[in-house]
Amino acid sequence: MKKILMAAAVSMAVASPAFSDDVKIGVILGYTGPIESLTPDMAAGAELAMKEVNDSGKFMNGMNVVSVRGDSTCIDAAAATSTAERLITSDGVSAIVGADCSGVTTAILQNVAMANGIVMISPSATSPALTTVEDDGLFFRTAPSDARQGKIVADILMERGFKTAAMTYTNNDYGKGLADSIAANYTAAGGTITISTPHEDGKADYNAEVGSLAQAGGDILIVAGYLDQGGRGIIQASLDNGAFDIFYMPDGMIGDSLPEAIGPALNGSIGDVPGTDSPGAATFETMASDAGFKAGPFAPESYDAAALIMMAMQKAGSTNSQDFKSHIESIANAPGEKIYPGELGKALDLIASGKDVDYVGASAVELVNGGESAGNYREIEVQNGKNVTVNFR
């Protein structure tokens, strides 16, 4: 009942008429699909930044920011494209936080964002292909490229003494990109990948995949998939028939639902997720729990994506993407006063008075390579059924 009421309240909020001096920002994430358990917190993160800016009353002489949510589905490029089309042409959003998964993000960027000249900042698209994609200076991401993650994975595995590994990845841009990067770095570091095989998400049964992974063998199984999807299916099936008992889980696999679903058998498995020990992360966690959601994976990045858009608008004095796109990198990087979560009002003041800011935010944003996060990672170990951060990298 509570959920129905909440849903009604949300649809009311979406339906309420926007005032003429409202700025709309689209939040396009996969509210349905393989990462649907992560996206509510991500959207809440982005909207928390908007609320903070609205409450300060300092944005563009008192303009109000409104969030418009749209479903990317994470996997269906056609659906994501039409969602973005609708948000831009009929809702009139000025910028987009999103999308989430790499494939749909590329589709939206190339088919809609570039055609309409709209800035998009993805909190979670990590495919290396997005580094070099043609973007007219419109695309940024607060998540690091998986080219960097591959290095981190190789480092962690070698330090912990895993010399051979079997690997399976989700069969899409994200999985393939990450798997290639892990394989290249791991092999260069002296490790051996015994087999690298894709799996489809949302399948009924993963015994066939686990069968061939088990035959190839290895000290550890790297599962570059999604925690609510095939990734979990693979781990469960491997444990059930005794094929592997320790797993490496890259960022798409880190979330509370996985250890909860698998139980004690997952203890001792390791992984990594973008994250930082900067003070911003802790502040954001408190702010999130006060606002009634969890600072789950990519929620800090979502907050930062929304914050960057609004501050760049403030700096350009315009909500037109062509005017503010060039300011995003200078806001995110030094020089300037460091800005942490909860200080957006202060940042808006500084910008209005012509001073430089260096937005650090919840995920220690530092944009490199033409607009992607340099990448800070937390090394995760599952202990007593919880994802515990054991190290920062």
Add this chain to the structure above:
Amino acid sequence: MMTDLINALVLIANFILVPGLTYGSQLGLGALGITMIYSVLRFSNFAHGEMMSFGAMVTILMTWWMQSQGLTFGPLPTALFALPVGIIVTIGLTLTADRLVFRYYREIKAPPVTLLIVSMGLMFFLGGLIRFIIGPNDQKFFDGERFILKARDFKTMTGLSEGLAIKSTQGITVVLAVLMVSFLFWFLTYTRTGKSMRAYSNNEDLALLSGINPERVVMVTWIITAVLITLAGTLYGLDKSYKPFTYLSLLLPIFASAIVGGIGSPVGAILGGFVIAFSELFITFAYKRVLGYLLPEHLEPSGLMQLLTTDYKIALSFVILVLVLIIKPTGIAGGKTL
């Protein structure tokens, strides 16, 4: 030498036979429901996957309630005892859906394609309803003893180097599937209602002339389908996990099973389920270690010895489907043509 042979067999049993038997039973139960609706109501019910999800959802809600009341059953999962409630509510759902949606199209004698599209509409509606009630996330409802036989215990017991694991859900799935299928065959063959259903399915006009009440036949069909649906949905959720999204993708292999076996034929549905399940496993399995046990040491293969990589697993059901439709369009057991 003997141990090597046994090791190879255990390896195959662990990675192919046991999972294939379970998955095949789950597909078979699902395909049986498709076949029932197809032969009596004459349309392909695309809402089948979501109906399975619905049945499983009600069972889960009931399971949670029973667990909160401290009602558990030792080594058996509580969900088994919540099943009757799930079945009753799902019967209510299918009958309501028939009354509100399908009956109208039946009365105006709409072509099967119209009914198929209508069932897709119902599929989307149910998908939304389920997400409203239980949410899109994974739900855990399994309790009781997880394994009948653990891989490690098997190794210490037998001294073999390969393990064999049998999950209790795999045992339960196979046992319940056998019971359900036997009951269904008995019902269709020996009871008056079962016979009238077969008559109605064979020739609607003749059946009507001989005084069979069509609405009653339709009602009984939906009731039986609801039982199959709830059972298949719950067993699948128990064995893998319950997540609304996966039930949608379950629809494809289930339809493939029904058609490969011969749509309209109950035996075919079961056969089709096993054919799809085992072909996925046998053809994509890497035989490296099996051959390693069987062949003399110097012939041991260095590659994976895999016929097809698992990438082609999905395609495989469709290849079989196409082959069956070309060579024997009525399916293995000789059902109707589509």
